[in-house]
Amino acid sequence: MKVLVPVKRVIDYNVKVRVKSDNSDVDLANVKMALNPFCEISIEEAVQLKEKGIATEVIAVSMGPKVCQEQIRTSLALGADRGILVETDEQLQPLAIAKLLKAVVDREQPELVIVGKQSIDADNNQTGQMLGALTGMSQGTFACNLDIADGKARVTREVDGGLQTVLLDLPAIVTADLRLNEPRYASLPNIMKAKKKPMDILTPEELGVDITPRITTLKVEPPGERQAGIIVDSVEALVDKLKNEAKVI
């Protein structure tokens, strides 16, 4: 079974984001970039499927400028077999990404796509579901468990009230939540090996996909900051403040 794993280059999750002074965007100059944490989990799940003998090949695909090759190399070091970069310097939005992925799915014919449930930059949480619509594949979003058996995918999903289990026909799209697995670290030998793994470079034009943005960002502002309040010295003082000052209990 071929597994396709879309991965995204994002700001490292430890970095404190700052808004540019002209309010055009957040400042990403000289900021550490990394593989989106949910994409790491997706790669790990695919690699585990390969280790169990269920997956035969794991393909990591990313889209964006040339530097996204770094995140594909990271994915290869974590155990993916080969990479695909759809290279463009244009801004990509989820619908365009889903369309590019659909074109890659048409070429590669994977039986399973594992994608992170959201990226920690734009926080959209859309790409997997949109790819489901465009390919007609079934979808198991916010997955915390995945079992492949008898040509089906059984996905346990994290939903608001608890957990939900769905049984999906293959090919299927699974979007990874935090607790699907614990990603491994890439070992040095694997990082070296990853440099020799194949990576195809494609373009949106070659794939025949219109990536025109549908949404324009007019401005980006810092959120309203909360001021730190006071430190109280006892539980009694705290309860008194809550009752008589804030009047919330």
Place this chain on the structure above:
Amino acid sequence: MSILVLAEHNNSELNQATLNTVAAAAAIGGDIAVLVAGHNCASVAEGAAKIAGVSKVLVADNAAYENMLAENVAALISEVGKDYGHILASATTSGKNILPRAAALLDVAQISEIIEVVSSDTFKRPVYAGNAVATVQSSDPIKVITVRGTAYDAVAAEGGSAVIEAVDVVTDAGISVFEKEELVKSDRPELTAAKIVISGGRGMQNGDNFEHLYKVADILGAAVGASRAAVDAGFVPNDMQVGQTGKIVAPELYIAVGISGAIQHLAGMKDSKVIVAINKDEEAPIFQVADYGLVADLFKVLPEFEELIQK
């Protein structure tokens, strides 16, 4: 142009989140229709018809929609929603599951988790875990939007008298099956709707110690939440997680106990009206957003707190 709002429900009752989403629809302005997709869901449709400001309720009652499977419901929305200017759903796990699929079927973008309507095509939404707020404008003919419930006060559940119309479109993709749901039963209020939330973090040390929080919660009528660290450590189930990738809450009072205050957690609670932090580490970032901080051992604080609030 009219606005279509996807109702969130369990086939017998309407979920409160729908009322917040209708409030966002009212802020956009226009006729509001509510789509109830489900099975044997007549009582939900009747409830939706009473929501203040709703003029029409569309009911798609079919076994294919019973469990709100995205494959089936998104196809329904893309059929029913074609003639609307806006399609809205709550940014709950259900809305997030279904709506992007519907948007792509309509070949339009989705705007996720809006917190403000600037105009009928321009909206504000948090990005980077709430560390920035983007104002975005859509050029699509249909604006597909999920709404962050905490950003809007619920409209009145009573007072409206919308007409109810049956929709006979059946879109059963037949590629997915609902097997089971393990929902956590609790007498406490729902996290996202509670007026008071008390959350525990890694400092709680284990799941049994959450009992202290449950006791306080029951006295205050509060919901109990947790940080990602507490959930990852297995203290409590995932549905209690408050944060960027868990639930977003904005209660009157948020009490953070043994929570350090990682950016990802703050993203889920910093819009609370009053924040209390109880932590023995005075350097913990949670104190920077707290109105009242208490630097102390939570195991000493909680029993005393419990006693004093009962007085």
